Amino acid sequence: MNKTLPYKTKQFFFVLIKLSIVVSAFYFIYEKLTNNDSLQFSVFADFLSKKNLFTPKNIILLFFLSFFNWFLEILKWKTLVSFVKKITFKNALEQSLGALTASLFTPNRVGEYGAKAMCYPSNIRKRIVLINLLSNLLQMTVTVTLGVIGFYFLITTYEVNLDYYKLASVFAISLMVVFLIGFGIKKSKLSIKGFSLEKVKQFILKFPRDKIVSGFLLSLLRYAIFSFQFYFLLQIFDINITYRSAMMMITSMYLLASIIPSIFIFDVVIKGSVALYLFALIDVNELTILSIITIMWLFNFVLPSVFGSFYVLNFNLPKSED
Incomplete structure (x- = not known):
């Protein structure tokens, strides 16, 4: 008995899934x-209304910086994925903005991996996932x-109240855990859906060096x-800080916000508090920093995801062989 769903039913469910992704993204926002x-x-x-800082000139520059970001x-995605398949800009x-929309409401935007892989034929999806991993690792x-x-200069310039013994202990324990996991994986020859970690390693090692270098440079430019966009927002909010001092704060903020939350114990403690703690060292009030973080999020995630929703709604699965 053939239990295959009719073509129109499949299409209906596919459209429903796409609508659900877009609705979920907007609801999350x-x-x-x-x-x-x-x-x-409110x-x-x-x-923002009382500050009246967002002149047309400032808004245009913020848009330009987000666009260039x-x-x-x-461009980095196009460069890296060309190793497997040549694509146009x-x-x-479409893939980058569509994946952003589809992953916006997923933890750590993990949905991006599946969303980008779905844009390609099934025979190369595993490699697309690995390329996306490589792209994120470069960033x-x-x-x-x-x-x-930046953090080194920060702690040598300002009186940062840190328990260095505990910090070193956590770092040492984390390294030991990573080592033990890596050793265990190597000995057990673990594989995920038939894709062994040895093959993952070989894939990355064989990846063209010139594309990795290009990806790294594009990641550096993007950073x-x-x-600079964060620094520009500090300036329009009349925060009296030099570019050098601002970069110490900003680079340290991105480091702590990216690394420490990956250790689940610190997730709740660190999220939303790193920037407040760091900028309190130079007496920047909480409302200003939280407003800047919100504006950064609106320009660099919300705005692109609005455009990405159009690509999600117009997305069609590729052929099984291309």
Whole structure:
């Protein structure tokens, strides 16, 4: 007995899934703005209205920086994925913004991996997932490298109240856990859905060096763009700080916000408090910092995801062989 669903039924469910993704993304944005315990949207809007800092010139520059930020991310995706399949910039644009929309409401945007893989034939999806992992690792490498440098200058410039013994202990324990997990995986020859970690390692090792270098440089440029955008917002909020001091704070903030939450114990403690703690060192009030973080989120995630919703709604599964 053939239990295959009729074509029209499949199409109906596919459209329903796409609508659900877009609705979930917009609902997530709505909840993030209206039910934020740290910053009520009414307070945020009233604060911006009273400051009256967003002149057409400032808004255009913020739009430009966000555009260039995503332009570099899209170019990086096009560059890296060309190892498996040549795509146009338009394809990379659709996939990057569509994946952002589809992953916006998932933990740590993990849904991005599946969303991008679905844009390709099934025979290369595993490699697409690995390329997406490589892309994120390149961005993380930039964040960690610059963050460590910035954090070093931060703790040597300001009186940062940290328990270095506990910090070193946590770091040592984390390294030991990673080592033990890695050793266990190597000995057990663990595989995920038939894709062994040895094959993952070989895939990355065989990845063209020139594309990795290009991806790293694009990640570095992208970091420079959104960190400058944060600095620009500090300036229009009349925060008297030099670019050097601001970059110490910003790089340290991105480092701590990216690394420490990955250790689940610190997740609740660190989220939403890193920037407040760091900028309190130079007496920047909480409302200003929370407003800047919200504006950064609106320009770099919400706005692109609005455009991405169009690509999600118009998405069609690729052929099984291309």
